Amino acid sequence: MKKAIHFGAGNIGRGFIGALFSESGYHVTFVDVANQVINKLNEEKGYQVKLAQSQEETIAITNVSGINNRTHENDVIEAIQQATYLTTAIGPNILPLIAPLIARGLAKRITATEDKLYVIACENQIGATDILKQHILDNLDEETKTQLEEKICFFNSAVDRIVPIQNQDSLDVLVEPYYEWVVETTEDIPPVTGMTIVKDLAPFIERKLFTVNTGHAVIAYLGYLAGKTTIDETLGDEEIVREVRATLKETGAYLIKQYKLDEAEHLAYIDKNIERFKNAYLNDGVTRVGRAPIRKLGPEDRLIRPATQAQKAGLPYTHLANAVAAALLFDYPEDEEAVEIQEMIREHGLAETLQKFSGLAEDSDVTKEVIRHYKVLQG
Ligand SMILES: NC(=O)c1ccc[n+]([C@@H]2O[C@H](COP(=O)([O-])OP(=O)(O)OC[C@H]3O[C@@H](n4cnc5c(N)ncnc54)[C@H](O)[C@@H]3O)[C@@H](O)[C@H]2O)c1
Ligand SMILES: O=P(O)(O)OC[C@@H](O)[C@@H](O)[C@H](O)[C@H](O)CO
Incomplete structure (x- = not known):
């Protein structure tokens, strides 16, 4: 055998x-x-x-x-x-x-x-x-x-x-x-x-990571902030569904440009994935999907890479910046990386935190946009 x-x-x-x-x-x-x-x-x-x-x-x-x-x-x-x-x-x-x-x-x-x-x-x-x-x-x-x-x-x-x-x-x-x-x-x-x-593999891994995992991360972090427990429960909030779709339009614009994807097919792929996320039989927790936020905020990962690529290509990235801000507010005490981020923000502030974990220059446009959203989300 x-x-x-x-x-x-x-x-x-x-x-x-x-x-x-x-x-x-x-x-x-x-x-x-x-x-x-x-x-x-x-x-x-x-x-x-x-x-x-x-x-x-x-x-x-x-x-x-x-x-x-x-x-x-x-x-x-x-x-x-x-x-x-x-x-x-x-x-x-x-x-x-x-x-x-x-x-x-x-x-x-x-x-x-x-x-x-x-x-x-x-x-x-x-x-x-x-x-x-x-x-x-x-x-x-x-x-x-x-x-x-x-x-x-x-x-x-x-x-x-x-x-x-x-x-x-x-x-x-x-x-x-x-x-x-x-x-x-x-x-x-x-x-x-x-x-x-x-x-x-490049178009496949980027399409997957920057659609499935970016979308998932947006739901997890916004869901956590809204006090939700699961991914499907979070998607009961139509405002969050709109934010997920808007974020995936941003990653989509980058992916379509970069890999010459068919726009209609890609929009259908986004819709298909939002339906997958709604599967209530999975009972998938926002804290599992949001786990390890230092990894998720890495320069090549699902939030920062599409934002920096969009910025370079002159494409919008404001919803991605909002998702990064939500990730920075993920203060789940049982997640070691979330705890480390919170300590870093407390001791050194947002710009230095983004510089350390995401490789963003402290005065970069992406950093400024993230900080703007962070203040709004923080209320
Ligand atoms: N769960 C999903 O939906 C999903 C989907 C696609 C990709 N992934 C990826 O698959 C990978 C695994 O995710 P998962 O959800 O299965 O995680 P998991 O935590 O369920 O599984 C990881 C396993 O690795 C083991 N492990 C940890 N440290 C080890 C070590 N030093 N030596 C040997 N084993 C060790 C753990 O005990 C655990 O059983 C991750 O990269 C994740 O991003 C997960
Ligand atoms: O596994 P992570 O922590 O990289 O991401 C969390 C989820 O988005 C992920 O596990 C998805 O469920 C999976 O990637 C779907 O294929």
Whole structure:
């Protein structure tokens, strides 16, 4: 049986990427630090993926097991020897932490087999696999690096499926019915059900990140400020729906210009995504969607990059600036990054905070527009 090793047995790992490999006839070894999940995977050897929709539909996932990478490093290295695919869905900030162990597994593998291994990071981040690759290379000597280039293939990808936080007592995962997994390669690679291959990922990842994730972030931060709990509940407020649409028109204008997208098709894509967000069966929390605001306010992420790109292209970005302001007001005490932002604002002010986390010059037009909106939102 073909094998895949997947880092991150969380929402996307179990509910999307691992599930697709299992459905494609692979044995999936999940790697995670969550001992309870790993033990359950080894005891139960399967779980159900449940679709969040009115009629009940579940998909049985079989042929799975788990390894704890904190306590069983050698088992992870062994599983890397056996795999055809190595994937991650672990969060962009965790990639540097797992790279040293992956590097050890790859160093051993390239001396033992000519078989190719395909590495794909499935994260909400532009060029996530390139970033993971660089972290892996940083952990290898020059000779191993050269051999690695010949035998290990690294492909960037875009992943799209809304998977909320789950009941922690069960391996079962509730997911939205829709999904898209786009992988960038020109090679013929072993087929995986549900994987779409493209030659150039840039339009796909930017369209996804700056529509699905920008829209989601606007709802999460405005919803949080309005005292809402879930994404669908927030969309019960028509004023917020209008703000989401206006923001996505701004990212849309940039995307249409940059990638020569068909305008009508892109507007339909925006509408489709707003409908996805309204799925009440998901019960998706504003604090999950707004999580890790330092990452979300990063220069290449869903709020700042479209704003700075729009500014450079002479396109409007005022609604994006409003979303950035709302993100700066996300003071959820259980989110470490939200707490850090609040401390930074208190001690150093808004302009310095945006300079530090978003790479914006303190006197930039985007910064001025964000501060203007911040004052209005703050009331
Ligand atoms: N949930 C979604 O709707 C969704 C959709 C598309 C993309 N994504 C992306 O997928 C990635 C994962 O998101 P998620 O929602 O599945 O998160 P998650 O928190 O449910 O899963 C992450 C998993 O990684 C594990 N982990 C953390 N640190 C680790 C370490 N050092 N070693 C091993 N395992 C570790 C956690 O225990 C957890 O099981 C993120 O990049 C996210 O942006 C999420
Ligand atoms: O996972 P994050 O924190 O980058 O973003 C939160 C949500 O927007 C995200 O998880 C979406 O649900 C997902 O990207 C849909 O494909």
